[in-house]
Amino acid sequence: xxxxxxxxxxxxxxxxxxxxxxxxxxxxxxxxxxxxxxxxxxxxxxxxxxxxxxxxxxxxxxxxxxxxxxxxxxxxxxxxxxxxxxxxxxxxxxxxxxxxxxxxxxxxxxxxxxxxxxxxxxxxxxxxxxxxxxxxxxxxxxxxxxxxxxxxxxxxxxxxxxxxxxxxxxxxxxxxxxxxxxxxxxxxxxxxxxxxxxxxxxxxxxxxxxxxxxxxxxxxxxxxxxxxxxxxxxxxxxxxxxxxxxxxxxxxxxxxxxxxxxxxxxxxxxxxxxxxxxxxxxxxxxxxxxxxxxxxxxxxxxxxxxxxxxxxxxxxxxxxxxxxxxxxxxxxxxxxxxxxxxxxxxxxxxxxxxxxxxxxxxxxxxxxxxxxxxxxxxxxxxxxxxxxxxxxxxxxxxxxxxxxxxxxxxxxx
Numbered sequence: 178x179x180x181x182x183x184x185x186x187x188x189x190x191x192x193x194x195x196x197x198x199x200x201x202x203x204x205x206x207x208x209x210x211x212x213x214x215x216x217x218x219x220x221x222x223x224x225x226x227x228x229x230x231x232x233x234x235x236x237x238x239x240x241x242x243x244x245x246x247x248x249x250x251x252x253x254x255x256x257x258x259x260x261x262x263x264x265x266x267x268x269x270x271x272x273x274x275x276x277x278x279x280x281x282x283x284x285x286x287x288x289x290x291x292x293x294x295x296x297x298x299x300x301x302x303x304x305x306x307x308x309x310x311x312x313x314x315x316x317x318x319x320x321x322x323x324x325x326x327x328x329x330x331x332x333x334x335x336x337x338x339x340x341x342x343x344x345x346x347x348x349x350x351x352x353x354x355x356x357x358x359x360x361x362x363x364x365x366x367x368x369x370x371x372x373x374x375x376x377x378x379x380x381x382x383x384x385x386x387x388x389x390x391x392x393x394x395x396x397x398x399x400x401x402x403x404x405x406x407x408x409x410x411x412x413x414x415x416x417x418x419x420x421x422x423x424x425x426x427x428x429x430x431x432x433x434x435x436x437x438x439x440x441x442x443x444x445x446x447x448x449x450x451x452x453x454x455x456x457x458x459x460x461x462x463x464x465x466x467x468x469x470x471x472x473x474x475x476x477x478x479x480x481x482x483x484x485x486x487x488x489x490x491x492x493x494x495x496x497x498x499x500x501x502x503x504x505x506x507x508x509x510x511x512x513x514x515x516x517x518x519x520x521x522x523x524x525x526x527x528x529x530x531x532x533x534x535x536x537x538x539x540x541x542x543x544x545x546x547x548x549x550x551x552x553x554x555x556x557x558x559x560x561x562x563x564x565x566x567x568x569x570x571x572x573x574x575x576x577x578x579x580x581x582x583x584x585x586x587x588x589x590x
Contacts, residue, residue, distance in 0.1 A: 184476075184499065185216040185228060185260075187572040194570065196475055196503035196577055198516065205236040205504065210490035213499065226261040232478070232497035233487070238508035238529070240487055241500050244479055246534035248280045251479035251498060253536060258477045260499060260574070274418040276477075276536060282406065286415065287539060289404040290397045293341050294539055302340075303546060309336050310550040314558055318589035322565065325439060325584045330432035333551050337543065338427025342420065343389060343396025348381060355381075356424035361571065361580075375421060382420035386413065397423075429576060430530075431544045433473035434464070436579040438552055441467055443563045445518050452520055456556055463520035464548050469528035470518050472502045475577050477532070502529045503577065562586040 182200060183189075189197055204211040214231040221228055235241050244251045256262065257277040263270075271277050275286055292298055313332050317323040331353070339349045358374035382398075389399040401416050442449035452459045479498040486492065506528045507515035519525075531538035538544070555562060562584050569581035 183216045184213050184234065185219045185574055187219075187574055189574075190475070190577055191570040191572055195471060196501075198503065198507060201236050201501065201504035201507070204234065205508065209237045210235060210240065210487045210492070221261050223261070223267075225264040225267040228261050230262060230497060232260065232499045233490070233492055234499045234501055234504075235487065236501055236504035236508070237488070238505040238511045241502070241505040241529060242533050244487065244498055245500060245529075245532060245536065248535055250482055250485060252482050253277055253477070253479055254279050255482065256478065256480035256497065258479070258536070260476065260478045260497065270414065270418070273412065273414040275422055278415075280535060283535065285406040286401075286411070286419070289400050289406075289411075290419070291539060292400070293397060294543055296542070299543060299546065303550075305340075306333070306337065306547055306550050309333050310547075310554050313551065314554040318559055321588035322583065322585045325562075325564075325582045326432060326436050326580055329551070329555070329584075330435040331428060333547055334428035334431040334544075337547060338423055341397050342423055342427075343385065343394055343398045344381075345385075348385075352378065352381060352424055353428070356428065359421065360425045360429050360576065361573070378421045378424050379417045382417040383413065385420075386416050426538075427540070429578065430473040430538075431547055433576065433578045434467055434471075434530075434544075434548060435551060436582055437471040437473070437577075438464070438467045438548070439555070439562060439584065440564060440568070440579065440582070441470065441518055448518060448520050453556060453560060456553060459520055460549055460553060460556070461545075462522070462525055464545060464552065465525040465528065466518065466520050466522050468530035469506045469512065469522070469525050471577060472506055472528065472530035473577055474530070475503055475575060476501055477536075502532075505529050558589055559586040 211234040212231055213234050215229050219228055235244060254272060254277055257268065257271045257274075259271065259277075275283060278286065293302075310333055313329055317328055323329060335349065335353045339352065344352055355374040355377045359378065385398055386402050389396070389402045393399045393403055398416070398420065401411055401419060404411065442452065448463075452463050477500050479500065481492050481494055481496040481498060483494050484491070487498075492498070506512070509515050511527060512522070512524065531541040563586065565583045565585040567581065567583050568579060571578040571580045
């Protein structure tokens with residue numbers, strides 16, 4: 178394996194303009210449960226984490242599904258869902274997060290925060306999402322150009338997750354900035370800041386939790402503060418970890434999908450012409466195809482709990498498993514002609530961009546609606562929107578993310 182073939186290379190996704198699909202195709206064909214050794218050059222940006230062990234990369238759709246759904250054999254708690262390995266104190270801290278709890282605790286906490294994502298509550302919130310989507314496009318439509326990621330793609334999911342969490346307007350921009358820095362772990366400029374940003378979010382969570390205790394408001398954070406699991410209140414660390422998770426996941430993936438949508442429609446004008454011929458009919462499935470073709474999250478980890486096999490490959494207790502969503506989403510056994518971008522693909526929604534099993538994204542329904550609201554405004558009001566050069570991708574082993582994409586369009590009069 179060459180350095181360029183190691184998935185623990187933050188430059189790999191920018192160099193490939195996305196996940197390394199030629200590599201995944203080759204592995205899937207001859208070595209579908211592929212051993213990825215550690216990288217001698219990689220250093221984690223966190224002082225108490227390492228990546229000195231290799232891991233098995235799953236490139237087949239069904240393998241990713243099967244491992245994701247079997248929490249007893251393939252744990253997200255044992256070593257967490259993060260590919261790094263943590264020292265004991267930090268490991269316990271990470272295990273307080275929603276994605277890294279024991280299965281029973283995960284389900285109990287998830288029940289506390291599910292109501293805002295239920296169909297009835299989401300339906301009541303939709304007019305506000307529509308209003309904010311219109312205001313975002315209002316702010317740029319007369320200009321003829323803008324930077325898409327932060328001017329257009331970011332504001333709606335940031336507004337939405339802050340509203341749901343119960344973050345007041347005065348803290349919205351701070352939470353957004355700290356969430357970005359926490360997610361941008363591979364950026365050398367943030368190697369110190371990403372840690373301080375992480376704990377900065379902890380501090381805000383403590384402040385807001387105290388406010389919710391004194392004055393409940395029905396927000397997700399308030400539900401966590403006042404909710405009970407097994408007859409007891411949640412530990413402060415669980416509340417803080419949940420806040421950090423939502424501060425990243427609440428906007429990173431939705432804005433990334435919106436940016437990939439504009440990019441892909443520009444690269445496939447026939448598909449964009451078809452979409453514009455009947456936006457209401459084609460937009461929902463077009464979003465699913467964007468998620469399949471260019472999922473914003475590239476992987477999560479599981480830890481093997483006892484010696485077993487995945488396919489024909491023996492894996493040992495304690496081994497790390499890398500769930501590759503981009504590879505699974507282009508498995509030809511599931512998706513015909515998988516590299517083709519086709520907004521009419523009948524099974525596009527089978528993608529794994531939101532995960533599967535117990536850790537399926539709890540905000541998937543909300544994310545889909547935000548994307549429909551924002552992208553319909555864009556397609557109908559500034560339909561000739563197109564990248565205008567200078568696109569920049571995040572250096573990351575976590576995200577397939579566009580972080581800068583200037584666009585141009587005919588200004589709305």
